[in-house]
Amino acid sequence: MIDTADHDGIAVLTLRHGPVNALDLELLTALPEALAKAAGARGIVLTGSGSSFSAGVDLKRIIDGGPTYVASFLPALHQATLALYGHPRPVVAALNGHALAGGCVLAAACDLRLMCGGTIGLTELAAGVPFPTACLEVMRHAVGPALDTMVLAAGRLTPEQAASIGLVHETVEPGLLLTAALRRTEALCSTPPEVYALSKRQLHRPVLERIAAAAPSEDPEVARIWSAERTARMLSAYLTSLRRS
Structure with missing residues (x-):
């Protein structure tokens, strides 16, 4: 489900879960576990297998x-997002293809994002579901004012478009993706670990404070909508439209 390989002390975690690495309860549970097992690594590279990093939630x-x-599922998504976002060592996303919806959120939870193809974006509103608080706030940290358009338009960005708003930090050729991600991770690892960890905590503190303040009131409403029969019908129609396109 998640393969781990060591590259000179940098752990490369590869999502390997079905054709598009769709996010389900099992994969989201496995991600914090894989990060915990790689706790001794100098840094983390997160990537996907096949043609997608992750096409989002398994609807x-x-x-x-x-x-x-x-x-x-929703608590597992919350925990996986914050496990990546709060990891004390450098975490670089090597986006090997589509990073959509929840896949985009996991990418945004990493410190840097490199991309070699596919599209990236937040398609939740197109499917008819709202964002859990942690997902929204982590995305806000990554793209700032561009978040409004990403959420409300529910569109997809090319790697170049994503780079123009700071969502992607470097676009690379497919065959060079892992090499480039390891290079960027190695550069981040040059900072003393305790200094890097403290700096991340300082940068992330406002986000975590907003999550802690808003989640208790917002997330029950999110769960209610995700659980509703009307939502199930909308998701079914959305999946049918994707198969026809």
């Missing part, structure tokens, strides 16, 4: 599992 599992599944 069929949401439809089939209903409220019981949603009640476990």
Whole structure:
């Protein structure tokens, strides 16, 4: 589900879960576990297998599992996002292809993002579901004022368009992606670990404070909408439209 390889003390975590690395309860549970097992690494590179980094949430599992599944899935998404965002060592996303919806959020939770192809964006509103607080605030940290358009337009960006708003830090050729990600991670590792960790905590403190303040009131409403029968019908229609396109 998540392969781990060591590159001179840098852990490369590769999502390997179905054709598009769709986010489900199992993958989101495995990600914090993989990060914990790589705690001794000097830095982390997160990438995907195949043609996608992650095409987002496995919506069929949401439809089939209903409220019981949603009640476990949303906390797992919250925890996976914050595990990446709060990791004390350098974390670089090597986006090997599409990074959509939840996949975009996981990428945004990393310190730097490199991309070699595909599209990146927040498609949740197109599917008819709102954002959990942690996902929205992590995205706000990554792209600032550009977030409004990303959320409300629910569009997809090319790597070059994403670079223009700071969502992607470097565009590279596909065959050079891992090499470039390791190079960028190595450069970040030149900072003393305790200094890097403290600097990340300082940068992230406002985001974590907003999450802590808003999540208790906002996330129950998010869960209610994700669990609703009307939402299941909308998700089914959305999946049908994707298959036809």
